[in-house]
Amino acid sequence: MALPVSIKTGLVAAALAVAGLAAAPSMAQPNLAQAVGPTVAEPSSPASAAYRFxxxxxDAADGARRYRVQxxxxxxxxxxxxxxxLYMLDGNAAFAALTADQLLALEREGTPPVVVAIGYATNLRFDTTARAxxxxxxxxxxxxTxxxxxxxxxxGGADIFLAFIEQQIKPAVRERVAIDPTRQSLWGHSYGGLFVLHALLRQPASFQRYIAADPSFWWQNGFILQEERQAAAIAPGxxxxxxxxxxxGNASNSNNANNANNAKPANAANAANAASAAADQAPPPARAGIDSAAVQRMRExxxxxxxxxxxxxxxxxxxxDxxxxxxxxxxxxxxxxxLGLSVGPALQVASSAPGASCTLP
Known part of the structure; x- marks a missing residue:
């Protein structure tokens, strides 16, 4: 049986260096009303030397959602x-988070992955109703639900959406480019991370590598933990x-597979980070025009x-097993x-050799 590898980064700057990412602004929650803006697919992007786009x-089968696949x-x-x-959920935001440096590095250093960003037909980074x-x-x-x-x-549409990926999106990708069926990765953040875990637990043969960034374990009072108790058997590898x-909330409870240790701020910089993280964990206060009952439900x-x-x-x-x-x-x-911090590691895992684990340097 494989043991989990628990890796704790000291500062966000160190995490950025390890992941090979450019610094991104920190925010408690993603800006759900932000427009996409320029991406690596722009003709002027240096990424065009290594990738074509x-x-x-x-449309969804019920016609209620329209998807944009990049x-x-x-x-x-x-x-x-x-x-x-690498299949990426919240595709508009995920594609916007990709950098030319990341794609060029993949081209130089190994077997670069195909990236499939599954988003929605909107100029915004997120479609909150559709993704929910x-x-x-x-x-x-x-x-x-x-x-x-x-x-x-x-x-409650995760099973329908997973079938849509399998029956509509994957075949369309295979028509355009040769795909290694033994190295299919799925990435998602927040609700997208919840979907990644649901797919792993219910239909694990859909992908071989599952990458979840800050998944919403809290959704429906931890319903994903109930699904865990009935997890489907998973294929080796x-x-x-x-x-x-x-x-x-993991910083104060960090440990590795064999040795627990209390993760306490070691210096003023770490203390500041811990304070910032605590502020992030607290739900935002009610504001004018915001349903206070909805805010309370979110807190609970x-x-x-x-x-x-x-x-x-x-x-x-x-x-x-x-x-x-x-x-x-x-x-x-x-x-x-x-969201942005996890993209580099996701690309690294997706491009790793057959049979590799989801570990990082």
Missing amino acids: EQWEL LAVPRRAAPAGGFPV YDYTPPVPGPGP MDSGAHDRPA SCLLVMSGASA ARRSVPPETARLFVARQAQR GLRATWREFEGASHGAM
Whole structure:
């Protein structure tokens, strides 16, 4: 059985250096109203020397959501077995987080992956209503599943969305580029991370590498932990990487597979990071025009699981036959910042050799 590797980064700057990322602004939550802006797919981007880009749109089966798929394909000839591939949820935001330096480094250093960013047909980075439905699992009970983050949003469409990826998006990608079926990776952040874990637990043959950044364990009072108890058998050679910011509450509970240790601020800089993380963890106060009842529901939802949930989840998953699991903490990183911080590690895992684990330097 594989043991989890628990890696704790000291400062966000160190995490950026390890991941090969440019510094990104820290934020408690992603800016859900932010427009996409320029991306690596711009003709003027240096990334065009290593990758070619295309996109297309398609509708959900029920016509309620329209998807935008952005594809990045290495310009080099495909390996004999096909390229590794990284499927990214919240594709508009994920594609915007990619940098030319990252893609050029992949081209220089190894087998670059195909990147498939699955987003929505909007100029915004996020479609909050669509993602609340697509990325959340169905909860048994009377009536339809509703989003615990906002009770007026339909939820519970994760199985439908996973089938859509398998039946619509993956075939469209394979028509355009040769893919290695043994090196398919799935990345998601927040609700997207919740979807990654749901896919791992329910349909683990869909991908071989699962990468979740600050997944929303708290959703529906920790429903994903109920799904964990009925996890489907997993094929040998699969791996899981869960990355957490300190806003997930893991900093004070960090340990590795064999030796627990209390992660306390060692200096003034770390103390400042810890204070910032604590501020991130606290839900924002009610503001004018904001439903105070919804704010209270969010506070209660986030308190529904212990702060060390991510670390303990990975430790349990590491005991499963066929799965190698890693938990990585980015000390001082807020929930919103984890989207950008996790992209570099996701690319690294996706491009690693066949049979490699989801560990990082």
